[in-house]
Amino acid sequence: MNPTLKAFIKKELIQTLRDVRMRVLLFGAPILQLTIFGLALSSEIKNVKLAVFSQPGDTAAVRLADDFYSSGWFKPAAFSPGEDPFELIGSGRADAVLLMPPGGLSRAAGRGEGKMQLLVDASNATKARVVEAYAKTITARAAAAYGAPAAQGLSFDVRVLYNPAMESALFLVPGVVGMLICLVTIILTAMSLTRERELGTFETIVSAPLSDGEILLGKTLPFVLLGLVVFSLVLTVAHLAFGVPVRGPLWQLFLAAFVFIITTVSVGTSISTLARNQQQAMLGGFMFLFPAILMSGIMYPVENMPPSIIAAAYLDPLMYFMRLLRSIMLKGGDPHVFWTNVGALALMAVVAAGVAYNRFRQTLN
């Protein structure tokens, strides 16, 4: 390697890591965030505040209410019996209200008319759907006690592969890892290059005995390295602290990360060539990052989106990286999935690097 280039890369690394705050932010913050999100987030809905309205002395209703509360999904909402159930939900003191039949539950059920009404706060539609499903499960169980015929006919043995307990950490951590890498590489690259131009130190570099390609390499390689270090750190924490498995081979994981980081660093470089100041670079990075995160399938399945947006999602490098992470970590890395997605990412990396190189050369001259 050209010794000037080597010195150049070293200078870039020193410059980025010189600031203590930057070191803490680069290496400490991702770990802290991963820990917080891993501990706090769960896609399981819990602690639904439920108020049960029943006649005084209706012991069957009290028993059913206990079934709800002991399920672990519901907890009692504080209210006084004379209150308006709609008001209770409107004010947010209850998420759901269960209205027992007026004549007493066991009498109504004995006549085969045990109709209960469940009012659900649907201002969060997803949560409302889950609350209804919970309530139906508990009701069905209670109905069996009143001699309901057991579900006749077809039954399913359901088995969940790769994540049998449907643990959220297992599914979220790869997502958070991908998001953090994206943040570190794109925005940092874009801003640091723009900053150099803003300060005028760029001219000094241009006068060094290096070709255009070498300058670009010298400016971007340090960020690729930083990205890989952050990736390894976050991965270690995910594995040790959250027990997220890595069922596939490690080389697959690192090859995927390497190709992905080349793409994002190239995107960052291209953004920097368009931006006139760091604020614009940040906004440009943000404009790329926000859609990339939301379209990647971290939070919503990509297949659900309308066709035009699915088409856009296929241009999202984070989507491929996400698939790779989940496939390698949770499913053991099927070769077909690995090579098609790495291939797609590599193609994007080549295109992005080509665009970055071209734009970069234009700004140099």
Next chain:
Amino acid sequence: MTGFDLHRAWSVARKEVMHILRDPFTLALALGLPVMLVTFFGYAIDFEVRDIKVAVADRDSGPAARRLKEIFSASGYFRLLETDGNPVEMLDSRRADAALFIEPGFSRDALAGRPARAQFVLDGSDNSKGAVMMGYLPGIQRAAALRLYGSEPAPAPLRLETRFLFNPELNSRWFMVPGLGAIIIGLLAILLTAMTVAREWENGSMELLLSTPVRPLEIIIGKLAPYGLLVLTGVFFVYLSARLVFGVPFLGSHLLFLLACLLFITAALSQGLFISVVTRQQQVAMQVGIISGLLPSMLLSGFIFPVESMPPFFQYFTMLLPPRWFIVAARGSFLKGAGAAELAVPLLALAGLSLLLLTLALKKFKTDLEP
């Protein structure tokens, strides 16, 4: 020299406005980005899963098995893929989301009226999809009771009738759009102020500004007000797109919602200011802004993951995040028609957090000035 002079704050604000107007790219992004993103994602985000690819291993191939497959296809949620190989391999390679195993003897049992079993294996590597798939199975079972056994199951002695309040059709856009607007706008406010003030420090023009007779409080108000106005315009656009494009109802009070917006924007601007005073460098300010703004507001604010489902410690922790309160106020105002009584807690919390962040920023700003 003490006290607050509106004229001096006004001059600072005028200078800031010129700064913003001189940079049309930033202005366009700051105004256009929220609407663009809200519109885009309002369309994109849909929690209903359709077109689930199911690999079928039919080892029975009798008439009842055929009918079961028809029931799956007819539901509109599933697309069946016949396979001779091992369906679980198709799950490994993502060619299928689930697998259905029908063992020999299925048709014999079903046609004789005996209970029949089938195995349904699903990909759990994506929870958001897995849970939805499981939710579709009872519907299949009901259809199977009718079409395989020719009998409607007897009505259960206990039945549940559900009424969904505030969003009877469970339209996910209705609750996503107000939340999404909150996140984008809050983040923009934090980042814009954090970076502009940090830029003044970096360029050394802050010293220049401080050597003028303008007091620190006047500088802060003067610098924040134009951005507040800019972001408020963004809120207005988001409101219009929510109402006109997505038809989200607005049942609450506009005045209270405006108050919530103002408080939330103040909190976000103060957070940005505090970051810029502490970091004094654009790159670091941006990192801190994103770390303290983007991820927590997307993941810990109740936007997607309900706060009540978090462990107790984090339920308290999220109380320190302004977006958490603003999302409550926004959903309340849009969907629930919340009045002053319902919004009192979120509004007070937002006011308290704004005051806290502003005081912190001001204090840090002042101590930095003393030699």
